[in-house]
Amino acid sequence: MAHAAGVIFRQPSVIPGFGLALGFTLIYLSAIVLIPLLALVVKSAGLGWSDFWRLATDARTLAALRLSFGAALVAAMINAVFGLLLAWVLVRYRFPGRRLIDAFIDLPFALPTAVAGIALTALYAPNGWVGQFLAPLGLKVAYTPLGVIVALTFVSLPFIVRTVEPVLAEIDRELEEASATLGATRLQTVSKVVLPSLLPALMTGFALALARAVGEYGSVIFIAGNIPYVSEIAPLLIVIRLEEFNYGAATAVAAVMLAISFSMLLLINLIQAWSRRRFGHGA
Amino acid sequence: MVLEPSFQGAVLAAPARSSHRSPVSEAPATRRVLIAIALLFLGFFLFLPLVAVFVEALRGGVGTYLRAISEPDALSAMKLTLLVAAIAVPANIVFGIAAAWAIAKFEFKGKAFLITLIDLPFSVSPVISGLVYILLFGTHGVLGPLVESAGIKIVFALPGIVLATIFVTFPFVARELIPLMQEQGTGDEEAALSLGASGFKTFLLVTLPNVKWALLYGVLLCNARAMGEFGAVSVVSGHIRGVTNTMPLHVEILYNEYAFQAAFAVASLLALLALLTLALKSLLEWRFADGIAAVRGH
Structure with missing residues (x-):
C-alpha cells in the first residue's frame, strides 16, 4: 500500500x-x-549543428531577428508608458464615453492583422492621411523600421492596459490616504506607493506584449516595405525561405524564434511566481 | 470597487485653500491633461486606422464597393472563411470543454504543466504555426510521403488551412472555461450525482448552464481569430485564387495588385466583424460579469 x-x-x-x-x-x-x-x-x-549555426547566424537572418526584437522592444516600451496611462485614466477617472473607450481597447485583438496592416499603411504612407504631414518634416514612417514599430505598437496595445487595469482597481485607497496624511505630495504617493504595487502587472503585460510583437506578421508586412537587412522582420524571412523551397533555412530561423518565445514564456511565469510571493497575488 | 474620486474628496478634504481637492486624486487640470493624452494616443493608434478602412473602402462610391464584395473570388473567399471557422471553432469547443472538465473537476499531477501546454500556441508566431504543418505534411515533410500515398492533400488545401486555424485558436475556449470552472468547484456536480443523475446528465443540466456565458465569450474570441487569421493560413494556403484564399488572404492579394479600393472593401467586412465581436464581448462583460472568468486579456 x-x-x-x-x-x-x-x-x-x-x-x-x-x-x-x-x-x-x-x-x-x-x-x-x-x-x-x-x-x-x-x-x-x-540539419546538424554546423549547418544550423551557419543558417541561424547568416547576416540577413541576424538583421531580421534584430529588427523583430528591437522593434518589439520599442513597441512594448511605448505601450508600457501609454498602457499605464490608459489604465490609470480608465480606472481612476470618470468621463463621458469611458466605458465605450474601455471596450474599444481590445480592437487590436479583434481586428484581423491584415486589415490593421493596410489601414496603418494608408495612414502612414508618405501620401497618407498622417504621413503627408510627417513627410515635410523629413519623417518617413511607412516602408522604414519606424513603420514596423507603429504596427507592433498597434497589435500589442491591449496587453499592458488589460494586465494593469484589474490590479489598479483592487489597490486599497487607504494606503494612498495614509501616504497623503503623512505629508507626501501626490506625485510621491503615486511613484512610491501606487507604482511599486503595479510593477508585477506591468512586467507581465510588458512580457506578453513583447512576445506577441516579436512573432507578429500580418500587420507588419504591408507597412514595413520589407527591404532585406533594413525593414525585413524574422517571420517574413521564414515565409521568403519557404517560397524559395529552402526548408532548412526556414526551419533554422523558426527554431531560433521559438526558443526565444519559450524563454519569454518562462520569464512570464517566473514574474508571476515572484509576484505571488512578493505581493500575495498574481499579476 | 473604485470610489468616485470627487465625492470621496468632498468628504475628506479640508475646506481650506484648495476647496474640494481630494488628497487621493490628481488636480483637475492634471486629470484633464492625462485624459487628453490618453485619448489622443488612442485616436492615432486605434480610431484613425478603423476609420481609414471604411473611408478607403467607400472612396470609389457605393457601386464600386458592392461590386468589390460581390465578385466571384471575393464570394469564394467568404465561403472558405466561414467553412474554416465552422470546422475549427466547434473542434476547439469540444477540446475546451474536455480540457476544462479534466483540469477543473479533478486533482491530478502535472496539472499546471498541462495548462502551460494549452497556452503554448499563443506564444508561437503565426508564421511558425503554419510552418510546422508544412514540415509535417509537406512533400518533404516527416509524414509527407505517408499522406501522399494515401491520396490526401493537406498542405495547400482545406485540411491544412483548418489545422493551422485550429492551432492559432487552440487556447481560446479552454482558457475561458478553466478558471471559472475551477472557481465553481465540484459541489453542484456532486449534489446532482448523489441525487441520481447520470454523469452526462449532470454535465448537460448542471455544469453547462453554470458556464454558458464563459463558453460564449470564448467562442466569440475564438471565432474572431479564426476568421481573421492571416500569418498561419498564408503559409499553408498556397494562395490559389478562388480555391484556397480566405478573406484576409484575398485582402492581401487585392492590395498587392494595387486594387486598393477592393482590398479595403473586403477588409471593411472583416472590420465590421471585429466591431460586432467587440460589441458582443462588452455586452457579456457588462451584463454577465459573474458568469465569465475574472481573467481578462489574452
Whole structure:
C-alpha cells in the first residue's frame, strides 16, 4: 500500500469522465500542437549543428531577428508608458464615453492583422492621411523600421492596459490616504506607493506584449516595405525561405524564434511566481 | 470597487485653500491633461486606422464597393472563411470543454504543466504555426510521403488551412472555461450525482448552464481569430485564387495588385466583424460579469 500511495496519479473523486476528458485533451493537444512542434525540432536537429549555426547566424537572418526584437522592444516600451496611462485614466477617472473607450481597447485583438496592416499603411504612407504631414518634416514612417514599430505598437496595445487595469482597481485607497496624511505630495504617493504595487502587472503585460510583437506578421508586412537587412522582420524571412523551397533555412530561423518565445514564456511565469510571493497575488 | 474620486474628496478634504481637492486624486487640470493624452494616443493608434478602412473602402462610391464584395473570388473567399471557422471553432469547443472538465473537476499531477501546454500556441508566431504543418505534411515533410500515398492533400488545401486555424485558436475556449470552472468547484456536480443523475446528465443540466456565458465569450474570441487569421493560413494556403484564399488572404492579394479600393472593401467586412465581436464581448462583460472568468486579456 505504501508503494501505491507514492504513485497515486490523481485523487479519488465521485465525478465521472476523468479518463475520457483527459484522454481526449492529451490526444488533441498532441495531434494539433505537440507533434507539429516536434516536427520543427526534428527537422532542425536533422540539419546538424554546423549547418544550423551557419543558417541561424547568416547576416540577413541576424538583421531580421534584430529588427523583430528591437522593434518589439520599442513597441512594448511605448505601450508600457501609454498602457499605464490608459489604465490609470480608465480606472481612476470618470468621463463621458469611458466605458465605450474601455471596450474599444481590445480592437487590436479583434481586428484581423491584415486589415490593421493596410489601414496603418494608408495612414502612414508618405501620401497618407498622417504621413503627408510627417513627410515635410523629413519623417518617413511607412516602408522604414519606424513603420514596423507603429504596427507592433498597434497589435500589442491591449496587453499592458488589460494586465494593469484589474490590479489598479483592487489597490486599497487607504494606503494612498495614509501616504497623503503623512505629508507626501501626490506625485510621491503615486511613484512610491501606487507604482511599486503595479510593477508585477506591468512586467507581465510588458512580457506578453513583447512576445506577441516579436512573432507578429500580418500587420507588419504591408507597412514595413520589407527591404532585406533594413525593414525585413524574422517571420517574413521564414515565409521568403519557404517560397524559395529552402526548408532548412526556414526551419533554422523558426527554431531560433521559438526558443526565444519559450524563454519569454518562462520569464512570464517566473514574474508571476515572484509576484505571488512578493505581493500575495498574481499579476 | 473604485470610489468616485470627487465625492470621496468632498468628504475628506479640508475646506481650506484648495476647496474640494481630494488628497487621493490628481488636480483637475492634471486629470484633464492625462485624459487628453490618453485619448489622443488612442485616436492615432486605434480610431484613425478603423476609420481609414471604411473611408478607403467607400472612396470609389457605393457601386464600386458592392461590386468589390460581390465578385466571384471575393464570394469564394467568404465561403472558405466561414467553412474554416465552422470546422475549427466547434473542434476547439469540444477540446475546451474536455480540457476544462479534466483540469477543473479533478486533482491530478502535472496539472499546471498541462495548462502551460494549452497556452503554448499563443506564444508561437503565426508564421511558425503554419510552418510546422508544412514540415509535417509537406512533400518533404516527416509524414509527407505517408499522406501522399494515401491520396490526401493537406498542405495547400482545406485540411491544412483548418489545422493551422485550429492551432492559432487552440487556447481560446479552454482558457475561458478553466478558471471559472475551477472557481465553481465540484459541489453542484456532486449534489446532482448523489441525487441520481447520470454523469452526462449532470454535465448537460448542471455544469453547462453554470458556464454558458464563459463558453460564449470564448467562442466569440475564438471565432474572431479564426476568421481573421492571416500569418498561419498564408503559409499553408498556397494562395490559389478562388480555391484556397480566405478573406484576409484575398485582402492581401487585392492590395498587392494595387486594387486598393477592393482590398479595403473586403477588409471593411472583416472590420465590421471585429466591431460586432467587440460589441458582443462588452455586452457579456457588462451584463454577465459573474458568469465569465475574472481573467481578462489574452
